[in-house]
Amino acid sequence: MKLKIGDKISWISAAGNLTGTIYNIVLDLNAAQKTIPWIDIKIQDRLTGVRLCATDSYLKMMHVQPLGV
Secondary structure: OOOOOOOEEEEEEOOEEEEEEEEEEEEEEOOOOOEEEEEEEEEOOOOOEEEEEOOHHHHHHOOOEEOOO
16 A cells, blocks of 8 residues: 555544545564554544554554545
C-alpha cells in the first residue's frame, strides 16, 4: 500500500474504527532492532496522535484503508 503525507486513512484498533491524517513518515527501529517504516497520524477529533508500523503485513492486520480514493 502506498501512503504519503496528507493522506486520510481509517483503521481498526482496540479503541474502535479510527480516522486520521498522516503527518509524518519515518524509518526507525522496532523492538527487534530492525529498521522499518512508521507513519504518524493525527486522529480526527482528538488531541493526540498515533504512530503505526507501516509494514504491509501490519497495515493489513489493522485494516488500514485510504479515504477519499
